[in-house]
Amino acid sequence: MKVILNKDLSPLGEEGDVKDVAKGYARNFLFPRGIALPYTDRTVKLFEARRDEIEARKAAKRQDAAGIKEKLEALDLVITMPAGANGKLYGAVTSQTVADELGKLGFSVERKRIELAGTSFKSVGKYKVMVKLYESSAAEIPLTVQAQVIKTEPRVTSTKSRRRRDAETGEAARLDQGGAAAPGEVAEESPANKEAIPAVQE
Numbered sequence: 001m002k003v004i005l006n007k008d009l010s011p012l013g014e015e016g017d018v019k020d021v022a023k024g025y026a027r028n029f030l031f032p033r034g035i036a037l038p039y040t041d042r043t044v045k046l047f048e049a050r051r052d053e054i055e056a057r058k059a060a061k062r063q064d065a066a067g068i069k070e071k072l073e074a075l076d077l078v079i080t081m082p083a084g085a086n087g088k089l090y091g092a093v094t095s096q097t098v099a100d101e102l103g104k105l106g107f108s109v110e111r112k113r114i115e116l117a118g119t120s121f122k123s124v125g126k127y128k129v130m131v132k133l134y135e136s137s138a139a140e141i142p143l144t145v146q147a148q149v150i151k152t153e154p155r156v157t158s159t160k161s162r163r164r165r166d167a168e169t170g171e172a173a174r175l176d177q178g179g180a181a182a183p184g185e186v187a188e189e190s191p192a193n194k195e196a197i198p199a200v201q202e
Helices: 023-030 041-049 051-073 095-104 159-176 191-196
Strands: 002-005 018-020 036-038 077-082 088-093 114-116 121-123 125-132 138-148
Touching (some): 023 036, 041 051, 077 088, 077 095, 088 138, 121 125
Antiparallel strands (some): 002 018, 002 036
């Protein structure tokens, strides 16, 4: 079905473009939203009368796109993500991740206008991101994905293990100090023990 676009719709086309689309797409989506009109003699004449107005708007959009392109390409975009020791990210940098980061810097860019090689980045490194602007204009942004430093808590030894280790250390120290008899020897009785044992009368 042939239609004339009444508004810009990426990636279908721009205002005033004539496109062939499926009937269901036109009737259920384009026409109800005023995005397109049926291609008829009447609508063709209507758009011809608006031709100068449409071209003026396109020229303004081209100029805006050129200004945005210059600003975007001047960026040095850095995204920090949690990563393992081998540089593999625990998540992934997607077009939505980049759109959110650009939003923080004051650039409103739709996710679908951002192109990443391989759809996402899964490791730290330096990349290039393409942002489609208007018509064939696009900005190439340098992107650095760096690892987030994760602080790890010191390992806590359980109380039970610590007590057992302390007991073993104390026992070893006692043996070194002569606290127990050597193999084959009889332990000498202490004076206190001698007094406690009565003499045997013959």
